[in-house]
Amino acid sequence: MAASLGQAGNDRIAEEQAALRRVATLVARGAPPREVFAAVTEEAGRLLQVDHAAMGRYRPGGTMSAVAAWDSTSAAFPVLASAKLGGQDLHTMVFQTGQPTRLDDHDDVPGPVAEVVRGLGIRAAVGVPVRVEGRLWGLMVVASRAGPLPAGTETRLAGFTELAGTAIANAEAHEALTASRARIVATADATRSRIERNLHDGAQQRLVSLTLDLRAAQAALPPGTGGVAQQLDRIAAEMGGVLDDLREIARGLHPAILAEGGLCPALKTLARRSAVPVHLDIQVDRRLPEPAEIAAYYAVSEALTNAAKHARATAVRIEVAEGNGVLDVRVRDNGRGGADFSHGSGLTGLKDRAEALGGHLQLESPPGAGTTLEIELPLEPGKPKLPPEPGW
Numbered sequence: 001m002a003a004s005l006g007q008a009g010n011d012r013i014a015e016e017q018a019a020l021r022r023v024a025t026l027v028a029r030g031a032p033p034r035e036v037f038a039a040v041t042e043e044a045g046r047l048l049q050v051d052h053a054a055m056g057r058y059r060p061g062g063t064m065s066a067v068a069a070w071d072s073t074s075a076a077f078p079v080l081a082s083a084k085l086g087g088q089d090l091h092t093m094v095f096q097t098g099q100p101t102r103l104d105d106h107d108d109v110p111g112p113v114a115e116v117v118r119g120l121g122i123r124a125a126v127g128v129p130v131r132v133e134g135r136l137w138g139l140m141v142v143a144s145r146a147g148p149l150p151a152g153t154e155t156r157l158a159g160f161t162e163l164a165g166t167a168i169a170n171a172e173a174h175e176a177l178t179a180s181r182a183r184i185v186a187t188a189d190a191t192r193s194r195i196e197r198n199l200h201d202g203a204q205q206r207l208v209s210l211t212l213d214l215r216a217a218q219a220a221l222p223p224g225t226g227g228v229a230q231q232l233d234r235i236a237a238e239m240g241g242v243l244d245d246l247r248e249i250a251r252g253l254h255p256a257i258l259a260e261g262g263l264c265p266a267l268k269t270l271a272r273r274s275a276v277p278v279h280l281d282i283q284v285d286r287r288l289p290e291p292a293e294i295a296a297y298y299a300v301s302e303a304l305t306n307a308a309k310h311a312r313a314t315a316v317r318i319e320v321a322e323g324n325g326v327l328d329v330r331v332r333d334n335g336r337g338g339a340d341f342s343h344g345s346g347l348t349g350l351k352d353r354a355e356a357l358g359g360h361l362q363l364e365s366p367p368g369a370g371t372t373l374e375i376e377l378p379l380e381p382g383k384p385k386l387p388p389e390p391g392w
Contacts (some may be wrong), residue, residue: 020159027167036167037068040140044160045070048153050142051203052122055130056091056166057138064091064113064138067261087111090127094139100154102126104147116141124148128157132168140164207243211236260288263293267318270301275308276316276333283321293375296320296329299361299375301333302346311335311371326359327377332370339365350375 023043026036037055054069065082085092089111093101103109104124106117117125125143129136142153142159218232226235258266264282269271287293300318307313313335320329340363341348347363354361359377 010083014046016156016159020046023160023163027163027170030170030323031167033167033171034067036164038070040160040164041068041070044140044142044157045072048142048149048156050149051145051167051189052120052141052143054141055138056141058085058095058136060312061084064095067138076218077284083113083116085111085113090119090141090326091139094127094129095136098129098136100126100128100158102149102154102163113353122127126153126157128161128166130161130168132165132172137165166230190298204243204246207239207246207330211239211243258293258297263288263296265321266293266297267300267320270297271305271318274304274316276303276304276313279315279317281317281319283319284327288322288327291357292379295350295357295359295377296327296375297348298353299329299373300331302350303344303371303373305335306339306371307335308332311337311339313370322379325379327379328374329377330374334370337365337369337371338367338368339363339371347373 012351016267020043023036023039026039031039041053041055044050051072053072054066056064058064060084062085064084064085083091085095087110089109090101090103102125106114106125108124122143123145124147125141126149127139127141130138130140138156142149144158159206159373173254214232214236216230218236221229221232257269267280267282271280288296303318304316305384307316311333316331316333318329318331320327322328339347342353347361351361354375354377357377359375361373361375363371363373365371
């Protein structure tokens with residue numbers, strides 16, 4: 001008898017470790033919180049052999065909402081979208097104390113949440129707080145329709161809430177990092193735009209004015225001063241070259257045509273200037289958010305430069321379209337391929353820019369088979385990419 005009891009205990013420990021390991025694997029690979037929540041509730045519910053498991057998040061204003069739920073019947077289970085805390089229900093007591101709590105009978109428990117729980121046929125429940133970096137975020141609940149849950153349920157449930165807290169912390173850290181990178185990109189773009197305006201309104205205008213003055217002085221020279229006239233002509237020509245160089249630098253900093261006309265005319269200008277023939281297919285007929293336009297422009301510009309300088313391509317196709325809140329830009333050439341991110345090229349900067357805006361960049365460049373660069377950018381880059389309520 002003792003041996004069989006010991007084996008049963010070992011089996012229970014093994015099952016618990018296996019369940020925790022499955023959830024930990026999701027957390028380690030950075031699965032979305034919604035996926036982790038669903039796994040936590042199901043794994044905990046099955047392991048503890050309860051009728052129902054759920055996870056809730058505390059909200060400002062003394063409310064809570066469910067972010068995941070599992071039921072042993074596998075039937076569609078009504079998820080508590082939002083409820084006001086108050087009374088002596090499990091959710092309110094965990095919120096007030098920050099400690100694991102159990103209720104063995106909900107019959108006479110006051111409070112709006114307890115009323116909903118009774119309507120679902122639940123009799124007893126255990127709740128354990130979910131903490132994220134020390135702060136109370138929500139709670140994990142397991143419940144029974146039959147009677148009180150076994151002693152030690154709180155301790156066994158704590159392992160799952162710790163993993164849920166880690167997943168939430170990871171997601172919040174990733175969100176904060178993405179927002180920080182987006183702010184850095186926006187600040188750099190604004191700085192380049194300001195420098196471009198200063199060059200255009202300052203140095204470029206002064207060079208234009210000086211060149212005109214030189215031409216006027218050259219025209220006013222009296223006869224017999226051919227040597228001076230030739231010297232002024234050379235100086236005016238040199239100033240014109242400097243002005244062209246300055247304009248090219250300004251275009252590289254922040255192309256004025258992009259700011260004035262948007263992505264479509266800016267890409268047409270790039271195509272006209274390209275050393276490689278370009279077929280342009282643009283399915284966008286409106287102004288887009290500036291961060292997306294800038295990222296798309298630089299991606300096409302870099303791809304065209306690489307096609308001419310490194311790929312030795314003879315043709316490039318550019319496709320630009322938007323749909324479902326995403327801008328898709330694809331650039332394909334027929335060059336020699338072999339491009340990658342490992343040589344400190346501009347491609348790395350493009351990839352970082354796309355990811356900072358919540359998008360991504362893909363590169364396919366098999367040797368001898370051309371290069372395809374595709375960048376997908378959300379058209380609302382400032383909006384957190386989180387699952388909709390009540391999933392997060």
